[in-house]
Amino acid sequence: xxxxxxxxxxxxxxVFSKVFLKNEKFFIGATFLYSIFVFGQRWxxxxxxxxxxxYYIYDFQGTELGYRTxxxxxxxxxxxxxxxTFLLYFLTQVNFYKFICKFGKNATxxxxxxxxxxxxxxxxxxxxxxxxISFFINAYYYFFYKKYFKxxxxxxxxxxxxxxxxxVVPLLFIRLDKLIKNKYGSLLFVxxxxxxxxxxxxxxxxxFSFIGIVNDYLGTPYIVGxxxxxxxxxxxxxxxxxxxxxxxxxxxxxxYYLIINGQLxxxxxxxxxxxxxxFIRFSAFFKIFEIIFFVCLVSQVKKFNKTxxxxxxxIYFIAMYISIAVLDTVEISHYQIRFVTIxxxxxxxxLIDEFYNFLExxxxxxxxx
Numbered sequence: 001x002x003x004x005x006x007x008x009x010x011x012x013x014x015v016f017s018k019v020f021l022k023n024e025k026f027f028i029g030a031t032f033l034y035s036i037f038v039f040g041q042r043w044x045x046x047x048x049x050x051x052x053x054x055y056y057i058y059d060f061q062g063t064e065l066g067y068r069t070x071x072x073x074x075x076x077x078x079x080x081x082x083x084x085t086f087l088l089y090f091l092t093q094v095n096f097y098k099f100i101c102k103f104g105k106n107a108t109x110x111x112x113x114x115x116x117x118x119x120x121x122x123x124x125x126x127x128x129x130x131x132x133i134s135f136f137i138n139a140y141y142y143f144f145y146k147k148y149f150k151x152x153x154x155x156x157x158x159x160x161x162x163x164x165x166x167x168v169v170p171l172l173f174i175r176l177d178k179l180i181k182n183k184y185g186s187l188l189f190v191x192x193x194x195x196x197x198x199x200x201x202x203x204x205x206x207x208f209s210f211i212g213i214v215n216d217y218l219g220t221p222y223i224v225g226x227x228x229x230x231x232x233x234x235x236x237x238x239x240x241x242x243x244x245x246x247x248x249x250x251x252x253x254x255x256y257y258l259i260i261n262g263q264l265x266x267x268x269x270x271x272x273x274x275x276x277x278x279f280i281r282f283s284a285f286f287k288i289f290e291i292i293f294f295v296c297l298v299s300q301v302k303k304f305n306k307t308x309x310x311x312x313x314x315i316y317f318i319a320m321y322i323s324i325a326v327l328d329t330v331e332i333s334h335y336q337i338r339f340v341t342i343x344x345x346x347x348x349x350x351l352i353d354e355f356y357n358f359l360e361x362x363x364x365x366x367x368x369x
Contacts, residue, residue: 001333001335002335003325003332006038007321010112010125013030013034014027014108014112017030018108023306024105027111027112028097028107028108028111031111031115032097035093035115035120036093038092039208040086041086041338041339042085042124042337043336044334044336044338045124045126045336046121046126046254046331046332046333046355047124047125047126047330048126048330049085049124049125050355050359053083054355055328056074056075057075057351059071059075059102059353063098064161064162064163065160066157066159066160067160067162068133070084070088075097079342079344080341080343080344080345081337081351082338082340083340083341084339085101088127088131089127092123092127092130092131094126095134095138096114096134096137097111097136098138099138099141099227100114102255103292103296106296109295110291110296113291114288116318116319117323117324118287118320118324121332122330124332125330125331128161128283129161129162129164130284131161131162132164132165132349133165135157135158135161136154136155136165136285139154139155140258141258142154144261145254155169161296167284168282171285174261176189176261176264176265177264179264180245180260180264184246186242186246188197189264190238193267193268194235194238196272196274197274198266199278200275201276225277226280229323230273231274234270234274237270237290238267240266240294240313241264244293244294244298244300247302247304248300249303251300255286255296256300259289259296262288262289263288263290264292265286266283268328269282269286279325284369293312298310298313329361330364334358334361
């Protein structure tokens with residue numbers, strides 16, 4: 001039910017702001033407030049949500065400094081867990097909206113698709129990582145424009161919430177958009193992307209077990225390949241990306257190079273995830289460009305009808321939304337709302353009971369992020 005209601009609300013707000021009000025800022029503000037109210041006040045929504053509740057109850061100390069400090073602060077002063085998750089979700093959305101609004105007139109369309117995307121729902125589950133990602137995408141923007149102090153500051157803050165951000169920092173120095181500026185570079189890069197799903201990184205993992213995050217994954221169910229549907233999607237994205245790049249008008253705005261570079265890095269990391277599913281955590285840092293690339297560059301494609309191209313990609317992203325709703329991999333369909341309170345109104349025993357009741361409802365055992 002939540003997926004149907006959510007779709008109706010987002011489409012209604014989009015049409016109302018574009019057609020009736022003709023005020024795109026209304027859509028930006030309305031979706032932000034809707035998101036904060038509905039998903040900021042969620043309860044037991046998201047695969048890892050209950051695990052974070054257990055961290056809060058048992059004062060788990062294994063997380064990064066930033067999250068651990070906030071968690072201990074709330075727990076020690078008996079501030080509610082719902083307030084903690086609300087503030088973290090609020091921070092994540094502020095960062096994402098701030099980044100998306102940098103794309104000017106395209107921001108409304110980007111936000112429309114973002115609100116129906118896998119990213120939007122994953123933020124309710126993998127709380128720490130998506131906060132880190134929200135800081136990273138803004139750091140990527142500032143780094144691209146040589147505002148290094150801002151970029152470094154955002155990366156440091158992001159690292160306080162999830163250490164995986166440090167593994168993608170070297171990618172800030174990579175400019176794949178320059179590689180494809182000539183025909184031969186483009187062909188070489190396409191060939192590399194095509195063969196990436198056949199590269200099995202699993203055999204290399206034991207040699208990097210001294211790295212904490214790698215060692216955490218060894219021997220876990222996450223060391224598996226992605227499904228065949230991911231492979232189909234990956235090759236579809238390659239075809240569409242290079243179709244766009246081949247048919248682009250001359251690019252004059254440096255922002256488009258930022259977008260192209262982000263999309264190419266995303267495809268590279270996504271391709272490497274095909275046989276090592278855990279690698280998809282790193283591709284998530286650039287996943288927003290899957291949306292931004294097609295929204296922003298459709299207006300730059302020559303010879304083809306831009307309305308028809310836009311329609312094709314709207315259908316594609318809606319199809320992705322339907323698959324998210326049907327598969328429900330982050331367990332959104334059991335949506336509950338619990339209005340935020342400042343102080344915790346439930347005992348630890350009551351919260352633990354709720355957690356195990358939820359696990360029984362969805363038919364799984366606790367997992368850790």
